[in-house]
Amino acid sequence: MERHNCPNCGAPISSTQCPYCGTVFYDFTVMDFDKPTYIQIHHNGQYIVFRALARSMNVNMRPDEYDYYADNSVYEQISSRAMDVTIDFSVLPDDEGVLVKRKDISNEIREG
Numbered sequence: 594m595e596r597h598n599c600p601n602c603g604a605p606i607s608s609t610q611c612p613y614c615g616t617v618f619y620d621f622t623v624m625d626f627d628k629p630t631y632i633q634i635h636h637n638g639q640y641i642v643f644r645a646l647a648r649s650m651n652v653n654m655r656p657d658e659y660d661y662y663a664d665n666s667v668y669e670q671i672s673s674r675a676m677d678v679t680i681d682f683s684v685l686p687d688d689e690g691v692l693v694k695r696k697d698i699s700n701e702i703r704e705g
């Protein structure tokens with residue numbers, strides 16, 4: 594991942610989690626909707642990893658306030674009290690035919 598600034602505290606970060614404030618940052622702009630991606634999630638005490646293809650993304654923003662300021666130029670400021678983003682994935686088997694790989698986290702902690 595490219596180096597960027599934490600959207601929460603502004604600190605420079607180079608991973609998906611800010612080492613200063615702990616904010617997790619997912620950059621979906623790197624995702625190609627035509628190519629499968631791998632996703633890891635924490636589910637029922639395990640890490641599970643699967644290959645997935647994004648089917649669709651839906652952004653639903655309900656703006657409820659428009660303010661116009663006219664000085665030298667006109668700016669439109671939109672504030673919204675509600676916004677939903679939904680990304681649907683189809684889970685695909687990997688090249689070995691495996692649909693999901695899982696790892697028990699408690700074993701990892703004992704061995705580590």
Ligand SMILES: [Zn+2]
Pocket residue numbers: 599600601602603604611612613614615616
């Ligand atoms: Zn931060």
